[in-house]
Amino acid sequence: MKVLLQNAQIIDPQVKLNRTADILLEDGIITKIDESISIKADHVLDLKDKIISPGFADVHVHLREPGREDEETIETGSSAAAAGGFTGICCMPNTEPAIDSAEVVTFIKEKAKGLLVDVYPIGAVTKKREGKELAFLGEMAEAGVVGFSDDGVAVSTSHLLKYAFEYSSMFNLPIVEHCEDSSLTVDGVMNEGFNSTKFGLPPHPSLAEDLIALRDIAVLDYSGGRLHIAHISTKGAVEILRQAKKRGLKVTGEAAPHHFTLTDDAVQTYDTNTKVNPPLRSQEDVDAISEGLKDGTIDCIACDHAPHSIEEKEWEYIYSPFGMIGLETSVGLTLTKLYHTKILSLEDIVMKMSINPREIFNLAKAKIEVGENANLTILDANQNWTVDRFNLKSKSINTPFHGWELKGRAIGVINNKKLIINKQELNI
């Protein structure tokens, strides 16, 4: 089957591509890229004023299956990802049971078979994520995990972390760290600062994140291996990452759209959808994250999609669980908050949302080049739209961005011989 994509601005910094042209796909393979292709195709899409990029990948997603299929499943999470403009997602291991064995990895990969979105499991560092002994890292690596993490908590001890770095380096897979010194955050539900004082909510200091980032980098320096710092939310952690990179350590980092969009002022209404871990921080932190994204310290944008049922989010603030969904607002927030404010260029965004995450986690390549599989994201960087949480593909609706006006969104994705454009799905 032939699909002709016409008149789009094609951006792929990997092959130094940034021009308006047509792309021809045949049976899901890119067969021609040219100024103007005239050929009889089965589907012709006029993408004037739209952007074609290598397929976006979000490396930090919670899918809740197995265990909490009422909140999200591999299938609904993947639909949300596709609707949000992603063709690949990494799913975190805090499921029930946890992803700590080859069986669970295989289960997830089976469930994800045939979907447009590629699903890449991340295995737990420790058995059941209990922080007591290493999980079956080798067996999981063979089964296809792309990294290891005890996300939700930091790797419990320096000793286990050292082992995790040493062991995982045999498979060249990163340790993805949730930086939080839990001795400092007991009961804490929001960023410690003026606002936590005013709102009377138990504080969660930024120091907790900075300390574990420092510890991890010290251990990495000693033991070797690769470290990927998840959801960076503090000015301190950005600086720690910056210095570690200067020293040439194998460390990368990600930031979530809510951490460069919202400050802890948003907690004022006690809307439990603003309760995330790490928490929303101060303006200073928000600025530092934008700066870190701009100067290349932070390698990728990942949304930490964390679905929760309505029932669970209807508790009082201190009792409700941490997390907000993000897959379907990530691109919109990034374009609104970073592109239209001239903090990042479109090329930068393609680097942060497609090329870097794919490289760090060894995901399937997405390259706009003749002969490559068509793994693409189609953007409309100027479309104004309103977030409607009742109109999402995710099974959960816990977003604080309901009703927000955003500028720019993903309108289509192509991968695995499937195409979705403006919510229409085709097998190609």
Add this chain to the structure above:
Amino acid sequence: MPLESRHLLGLEGVPKKDIELILETAVGFREIIDRPIKKVPTLQGKTVVNLFFESSTRTRISFELAEKRLSADVLNFTASTSSLTKGETLKDTVRNIEAMKIDMVVMRHTAAGSPHYLTQLIDSYVINAGDGSHEHPTQALLDMYTIKEQMGKLDRLNVCIIGDISHSRVAMSNIFGLLTVGANVAVCGPATMIPRDLKKLGVTVFHNLDDAIQFSDVLNILRIQLERGAASNFPSLREYSRLYGISKEKLLRNKKDVLIMHPGPINRGVELASDIADGSSSVILQQVTNGVAVRMAVLYLIGTRN
């Protein structure tokens, strides 16, 4: 002249004229309390629910008395937060209660922000009777009433709140309220009990009790909330009392005659020596009496609107 605020969730952002109106209205109710017949028909036919998710006998009794003296129908609902674990949400509980056609809810809860959440769930007027470490507005109002009664003014008076500020809803409401009416506010306590960035509110922070006493016209001494984990904020009660306990000797050494207040219940010998608690400068019992009058004023002003 009605209140600008629809509910009374806290004193943060409550305009000065609202606070003054409540304090003035309370003067009239304070007189009623001293009459042989202490009841007025003001809230006849109105139903008030006291919704206590955290036990606080003193506050509940004070509200209940205020409601009864205004002739309201009173319903007491006490639930421990452990019932939450049984799966009964705040939402279900209050929606059920409101379905019985009520007018006002007085709520005490361990979670900060619960009264704000409550206003999104129901149409009744909500009065916050203490939410976590956040606010306890009627306590602050009765403190302010008592200060004004004793000192004749609030404006430019030096008030210092002493003790565990970080776990205290009383402190936060006092700070917001007192600053609004023009008092100078300070806090004093160990650094581990002063929440971060508190100074940004415009308060002075003392860690030395002598400095605090010298600054003050009024000392509002907080209870050390041992039940809320305060003990881990300092090495021992003995040391706390040595550094921050108010004794006659410390007052004399600073040659200071100050008004002594405490929201109760007192840990005698810890935050306050007995001779001070029961001494002539202490207005602790007047605070309790005034509390009923102030709560009557709040219930009246909110409950009789339109």
